[in-house]
Amino acid sequence: MKSGKRAAFILLVLMSVFLLQGTPMVWKWMYPIKYQQEILTAAIKYNVDPYLVLAVIRSESGFKTDRVSKKGAVGLMQIMPDTAEWIVTQAKFQPKDEQYLYDPVMNIEIGTWYLNFLLNRYEGDLIKVVAAYNAGPGKVNGWLTTEQWSGHRETIEDIPFGETRQYVQRVLYYHDRYKRIYDFQLR
Template sequence: MKAVPKKYILTLLLVILLGILYYQSNWLARIMYPIKYREAIEANAAKYGVDPLLVAAIIRVESNYKPELISIKGAVGLMQIMPDTAKWILEMEGFSKLSMDSLYEPKSNIMMGTKYINLLNKQFNSNMAEVLAAYNAGPGNVSKWRESNIWDGKLESIDQIRFWETRKYVDRVVYYYKKYQKIYM
């Protein structure tokens, strides 16, 4: 019988140790799933009554924390806000100091995106699945799906959502939201 080389045993022990540390401690998970712009996220989440971990999960899926990102469809910044949505939010009370250029600034983008989530929460009675679907596909589409019984608005039945991109989006945001809850709570 051949002897197992020491380097393989040490490598296996290191992998086991890292696995134990990963499951018993959040330090490695926090490295793998960081939350950037945490102060801005927490401040705006508190201001608009939105879960900060949900905001962080949306940012992770939308832009992976890249503030300069512009999508093919024209969505801008960390929270990938569409210019028309931004104009609508900028017309609201309390946003007069911001401009369309503010979409490129992380703090302002987070403020507008969190306000938009707040408005969607009001429109869809804080139903997370509907809010996330509306954030991605637009509130009009979600309302149509619900009114015509295409989708029942439940997370468990997102496979009924007409747009593949929106189904995938909701699923990914919920995945990161649960991951963040496990790590940061």
């Protein structure tokens, strides 16, 4: 075996040993947190599960503040500018400048406020909240009204939009993963 292949094999074996043992260090390396204090502050302020905020950020932007989607969603929590304007008005936020969605603190604050709004609208139903965060409450309400989707975790496969179906699965996966790895002490 050549030295490059041998090194790769040894690295693979070591990683397998760490993963099989469930070493917290390895899991935290695989599922890092950026902006932890900002997330916790907003989660407490708006009574939102911080693991949900983390899962949304990880799914939406991978913790990249400058990310802009093809549809125009901006920042860590990938907020559409029109939705952001509505939230700023509703919540009476005072953005510093026009580029406020690129500011991690403001983006987390706006996105977490919106998650709280959706949690209230859907009576705490995490599955419907995540679907509405992606597709919009109008679409989700339509699916529920026309019985295209029941809104239950067991029927995620029935969500009419493939993008939303995959998004809900991904956010729930990250939510569960972060919850297993980290232990936030919320005060």
